[in-house]
Amino acid sequence: MVAGSIAEVSSSTVALERLWKAGILDTDKLMPQIASQFISxxxxLEGDGGVGTVRKYTFTEAVKAPVNFLKERVEVLDSENKIFKYSIIGGGLIGLRLKLCSYELKFELGSDGSSVGKLTLQYETLDDADLSEEEKGMLMEGPMGMMKAVEGFLLANPDAYT
Incomplete structure (x- = not known):
């Protein structure tokens, strides 16, 4: 088994509270609307949106195989500190290449009033080979793409989630 992590930082001009509300607290309703080309x-499946909630995303054919669905479980939902952590518990590369896969998204206020999001992926492979750069890119592309879609929606709809 190989354990690893990847981190990526992104900033936005959208207010921190709006990003949190839309991208984390209302993701169940918003993502299928704004990313219908990827999320069918x-x-x-379980829970009320808080810690312990299990969600299933089913993807369209636009998403590369073997990722036709993902099941995730919410591990941390800290609205005060703007930290969201979840684990992939089914689908994607779980059982194929990965034993463990979890993400942490932490939002902070930037020095210039912007919002800064840091996405960290923690993973453990099933065998002694690390993930390829393509696999790592695929694992980061989905969550980063979702947050960019939320940002685009909020910029286009300045009265949403105020």
């Missing part, structure tokens, strides 16, 4: 459905 998103269902809450």
């Amino acid at each position: 459905s998103m269902k809450v």
Whole structure:
């Protein structure tokens, strides 16, 4: 097994509270609307959106195989400190290449009033080979793409989530 992590930072001119509300707290409703070319459905299988909630994303054919669905479990939902952590518990590369896969997204206020989001991926492979650069890119592309879609929606709709 190989354990690793990847981190990526992104900034936005959208207010921190709006990003949090839209991208984290209302993701079940918003993502299928604004990313319908990639997400065909998103269902809450267990829970109320808080810690322990299990969601299933089913993807369209636009998403590369073997990622036709993902099941995630919310591990941390800290609205005060703007930290969201979740684990992939089914689908994607789980059981194929990965034993463990979890993400942490932390939002902070930038020095110039911008919002800064740091996405950290923690993973553990099933075998002794590390992930390829393509696999690492695929694992980061989905969550980063979702946040960029939320940002685009909020910029286009300045009264949403105020």
